[in-house]
Amino acid sequence: MTLRRRLYLTLDPTEKGGLLERIFEILLIAIILLNILSIVIDSVKEIDHEYSTVFRNIEVFSIIFFTVEYIARIYSIVEKPTYEDPVKGRLKFVLTPMALIDLLSFLPFYLTFLPIDLRFLRIFRLMALFRVFKIARYLHALKIFKRVLTERKEQLVLSFLFILFILVIVSFIMFYVEREAQPDKFSSIPATMWWGIATITTVGYGDMVPITVWGKFLGGIFAIAGVGLLALPAGILSSGFFELLHEDRRKTIVCPHCGKEIHEE
Amino acid sequence: MTLRRRLYLTLDPTEKGGLLERIFEILLIAIILLNILSIVIDSVKEIDHEYSTVFRNIEVFSIIFFTVEYIARIYSIVEKPTYEDPVKGRLKFVLTPMALIDLLSFLPFYLTFLPIDLRFLRIFRLMALFRVFKIARYLHALKIFKRVLTERKEQLVLSFLFILFILVIVSFIMFYVEREAQPDKFSSIPATMWWGIATITTVGYGDMVPITVWGKFLGGIFAIAGVGLLALPAGILSSGFFELLHEDRRKTIVCPHCGKEIHEE
Amino acid sequence: MTLRRRLYLTLDPTEKGGLLERIFEILLIAIILLNILSIVIDSVKEIDHEYSTVFRNIEVFSIIFFTVEYIARIYSIVEKPTYEDPVKGRLKFVLTPMALIDLLSFLPFYLTFLPIDLRFLRIFRLMALFRVFKIARYLHALKIFKRVLTERKEQLVLSFLFILFILVIVSFIMFYVEREAQPDKFSSIPATMWWGIATITTVGYGDMVPITVWGKFLGGIFAIAGVGLLALPAGILSSGFFELLHEDRRKTIVCPHCGKEIHEE
Amino acid sequence: MTLRRRLYLTLDPTEKGGLLERIFEILLIAIILLNILSIVIDSVKEIDHEYSTVFRNIEVFSIIFFTVEYIARIYSIVEKPTYEDPVKGRLKFVLTPMALIDLLSFLPFYLTFLPIDLRFLRIFRLMALFRVFKIARYLHALKIFKRVLTERKEQLVLSFLFILFILVIVSFIMFYVEREAQPDKFSSIPATMWWGIATITTVGYGDMVPITVWGKFLGGIFAIAGVGLLALPAGILSSGFFELLHEDRRKTIVCPHCGKEIHEE
The missing domain is CATH 1.10.287.70 (Helix Hairpins)
Incomplete structure (x- = not known):
């Protein structure tokens, strides 16, 4: 198996996998939950003043993680039959709603040098929570919901x-x-x-x-x-x-x- | 096809039709929604003072539209087997609850010269919303509701x-x-x-x-x-x-x- | 058909009947609803003072009606196979919960000469509403409820x-x-x-x-x-x-x- | 039948039994309900001052009852095939969540000489209510709930x-x-x-x-x-x-x- 295929199988949450996939899955959920927790708690003024460095570190770490993961997924997505073509397939993938939300979850961070308040854009980091639903375990139940609806x-x-x-x-x-x-x-x-x-x-x-x-x-x-x-x-x-x-x-x-x-x- | 038949098919929301029917359907829904929106927003005092002319224009336009449509439907309804007879059929149609509500949706407008407050009669214009349910797309679901009830x-x-x-x-x-x-x-x-x-x-x-x-x-x-x-x-x-x-x-x-x-x- | 049988069929709400039964059914429901309405509205002080004679008349009329109906039902109940015996059957019927509630709906009225406040006992007159559920029309639905429960x-x-x-x-x-x-x-x-x-x-x-x-x-x-x-x-x-x-x-x-x-x- | 077997059958609520089992079942429910009632009412200050001896007596009686029942169940549990072994079986039973809750329902009482407030530990006595669900009568419904969930x-x-x-x-x-x-x-x-x-x-x-x-x-x-x-x-x-x-x-x-x-x- 090529490294790219290996990477693809690890990153795609809809595929049931071995130990490596499980570890990555748990890591991803942990980071998403940590992110949400930090965004939610960060809004409490009393806590924010004392632990601002902690929240900042969590943010930086998450952003780096999301960025690397995003690049890795674009690189490996061509392993999926629907996105086979190296250029068109990747472009098609980048424009899917899920990939756009993923992009928005870290992109605003790089724009903080701009003089506008980007705090509200953190909502896209919250939306990363939506990825939890795509994990293999819940995929069947999610499909049932979709069909009923x-x-x-x-x-x-x-x-x-x-x-x-x-x-x-x-x-x-x-x-x-x-x-x-x-x-x-x-x-x-x-x-x-x-x-x-x-x-x-x-x-x-x-x-x-x-x-x-x-x-x-x-x-x-x-x-x-x-x-x-x-x-x-x-x-x-x-x-x-x-x-x-x-x-x-x-x-x-x-x-x-x-x-x-x-x-x- | 005669013009009357053409008119009947265009106006009857329960018949699935071609492009013309679709355009009329969308126009009708748009006017009804615009009407409701204008009645609802018109009640906000601050907005009412500034945009009173806009609301007045929407009202006049809707009333004319509803009046013309009402006359056209009475004219063409004889194409429907249940209302075949030119006089009795039309009279029978005019007296159906839906046609009465339609009549009430524009009639009070022509009585504004009377010294009574007719604002509350706008409720019949709101009830035009009920016509949305008769659109072909929702007719099947509506029938299921009726049967269950x-x-x-x-x-x-x-x-x-x-x-x-x-x-x-x-x-x-x-x-x-x-x-x-x-x-x-x-x-x-x-x-x-x-x-x-x-x-x-x-x-x-x-x-x-x-x-x-x-x-x-x-x-x-x-x-x-x-x-x-x-x-x-x-x-x-x-x-x-x-x-x-x-x-x-x-x-x-x-x-x-x-x-x-x-x-x- | 004997008069007693005629009476029994008219009074028993669980039997679907002819015109006479329908009239009695409607009369009974009307009196029960009038009763409930009068008890409910009677509690409003402003109204009570003005219309106290009306409420009193409704009460007297209802009590007489309930008393006569109660006696008539005890007389005719022996027509029902389960209460055949002239003495035991009637006693058995008198002791059923429904008959006791019926008795309590008019009995307290005759005790008003006592120096205690019997207003709260009107609750039994309210409970006469329970008889509405026994009307033939709703009997099937009531049986389904009972079976489900x-x-x-x-x-x-x-x-x-x-x-x-x-x-x-x-x-x-x-x-x-x-x-x-x-x-x-x-x-x-x-x-x-x-x-x-x-x-x-x-x-x-x-x-x-x-x-x-x-x-x-x-x-x-x-x-x-x-x-x-x-x-x-x-x-x-x-x-x-x-x-x-x-x-x-x-x-x-x-x-x-x-x-x-x-x-x- | 040995005394131990007799004891086991009487104490196990999941077995449908004769008169003795019924009496014990009712006694157990009565004590549990009395306990809950006493804990709940004990928190009302006005009542607590007047009836504190009553509540204390109920507590002491319940604790003794729960202690004796607990020991009797450990003694007799070996009659159940899954806990056959005299030592390992009993230890296995003691460590089941239900047995631990039972233990906690009376153990804190014996620690009242400690200088800490153990009032909150009464929650375990409340949890004894959970045992009611294990009574044979509700066991079938409970199993259905479990399967659905x-x-x-x-x-x-x-x-x-x-x-x-x-x-x-x-x-x-x-x-x-x-x-x-x-x-x-x-x-x-x-x-x-x-x-x-x-x-x-x-x-x-x-x-x-x-x-x-x-x-x-x-x-x-x-x-x-x-x-x-x-x-x-x-x-x-x-x-x-x-x-x-x-x-x-x-x-x-x-x-x-x-x-x-x-x-x-």
Whole structure:
């Protein structure tokens, strides 16, 4: 096996591998988690002042690691049949959403000499977390999720359209019902939608609450209706999960009349 | 094809069509969304003062569009077998709920010379959003929703009756338990039902909360019972979705080898 | 048909009947709903003062109606095979929970000359609402609910035991974590359980919220765990509903080898 | 039957037994519940002062009961084939997690002469509640739960990874959006995660709420997305429960008429 092939197999998280692949996988997850932890904790002022050097070191180390790994993957990706061509294949790979996110996870670091605040660009370093989902162990489950979401896309989109539809109508009505009693809180339809979302999703912060009799009456009906609406996506997803499983099982049937196999769908 | 037939096919969202139908579909959705957006944003005072002319123009344009489209649909609807008769068919169509909502979406505009506030009638323009659901793409999913709701109607109605039943009993008890400790908040049974709805739907605004030991004890039991109650409609809907799918599959299969029918289970 | 048989068929809500039964059914529901409405609205002080005579009249009328109906049912119940015996059968019927609730719905009214406050006993009049569920239309759905709950009883009980178990452990821990920061709110384990219930059921009133770092950290984990716990009864119920339906379908299978029918289970 | 065997059968909750086993089972549950009740109520200051002797007596009695039962179980466990060996078997049993929790439920009591506060160690006495789940009656349901969780482990882990992923990203964004408007509440990313958890789980305490327009806009989207995320574990669990049930049924059926096996589907 060539070194490039060796490298490719080690770096591609979708391939189940030997000890080396396992070690690299664990190292990658460790660095990603360390990164997230450092970004999250770095935002706490009291901690930041004391341990700023530690966070800086973690950042530098991660950036170097991500950069080297990125270059190594571009070098070795031609081992994958879909990216065979040395130039076009590599370019095609560089432009995949995942590779772009990877690039963005370390690129802003090299731009810190620019006079703009790049702190917010750290979000791309957070997005490196998305790579964890591609690890072989979770790949099968991720594919099931994708299939359920794809097959039930129309129904799910329709559910969310329903939720949005109800939300707009409800907020429109509540605005006219409550605006005189609470002109500062129910000040406009978009402002009322904040209450509407909190109610329909059953979050219910309590920062905006109807106080008029009619507002409470209508708000109560909407809250109960919201429960019904939320049951829709839950129902669609659970039947979707079961359907998938059922389908895998039903592939071959033996005809009891002639004994031959029938492949459904 | 006559112009009227052409018009009918273009305007009926339930028919999958060619490029012209697609363009009209997108135009219609764009105008509806623009309308909703303008109604929603128009309610924000700060924005309204600056862009009032823009909103006015959007309104006028939409009203004209809806009016023309409404007339065109009445003219062409006779192409649909159910509305064949030139007079009776058109009258029958005009009186369908959807056509009435469509009429109400532009009619109030022409009455603005009247000395009454018609702002609230804009809700019918919002309801134009309902037409989005009738677009061919979502029609299949909408039919599935309808079938699930129809087949499980009794069970769903019963679930909501249960929720209402528990709500009334719980609010009655909580009123007697809490009214002395918080006479201003738990002032009557209807007032206590506002707390009851917020608890059973798990919205939990927090504007009304029991403070007595018994109130908290009973309130806690009701909250946990509410969780069980909410699982009922979710369970009914998800089994309903799966049932439908299963039924479609269980239709007789013909063995492609010997031509005989196989009746599964 | 004897008058008694006629009476029995009219009064028993579980029997689907002709016009007379339908009229009685609607009348009964109307009176029950009127009763509930009057009890609920009667608690609103402002309304009570003005319309007290109306509420009094509704009460008197309902009580007379319930009393007459109760006597008529005891008289006619012997038509039902299970309550055949004129004395024992009637006594057996009088002692069923439903008949006792019915008795309690009007009996306290006749005791108003006593110097005790019987207002709370109106709860039995509210419970008359329970009779609505026994109406023929909902009887089938009610039976399905009962079967699902019976077949999944163990799993549902275990789910709620889990929820209780987590609740006790969580409240114990949170009490020790938060009591020093908020000694007035997290004053004891039972007090902390109020927070625990609000969190696990996702009601989240917000009247009690951890403020220490550890309290928030543990509280966050408990909230996410709560979500998983709530999915348990939902999952059990939905698979229960589907199982039932599936079972009804699978009753008869034809053996493809010998052509005879097999009755499963 | 030897006394040791008799003892073993009585103490092992996983064996369905006669009257003696039933009595012991009920006694054990009663003591565990009494213990939990006493620990929970003991934390209420007002009650503690008055009834401290009662609680002390319950404690002493429970500790003696647990100690004797623990020794009796170690003595008799060799009757179980897996722990046959008099020395190694007993040691193996002592080191099982359940036996260690049992040990911890009474051991700290004997250390009260030490000058440290052992009150928190009572949590192990609470954990004795876990033994209730091992009682024969719930064992079947518990096994079903375990199988569903085991078979769907990957999908459930992935769902919670998704929730965590969304939580981190959302909190990162909300921190940058809200920190200027509310520097005291949205003070750091971990602080913002408290809001994120309350929103995604739909608990919604309301102690932290975005107030900027962008914060509310993004917060609203996250709340609706949270609803979809929560539907994932619910869907996975309900399809898991149904799958299990379905599998059990699909075992080969033997036709009682001709004796041949029928392989369904």
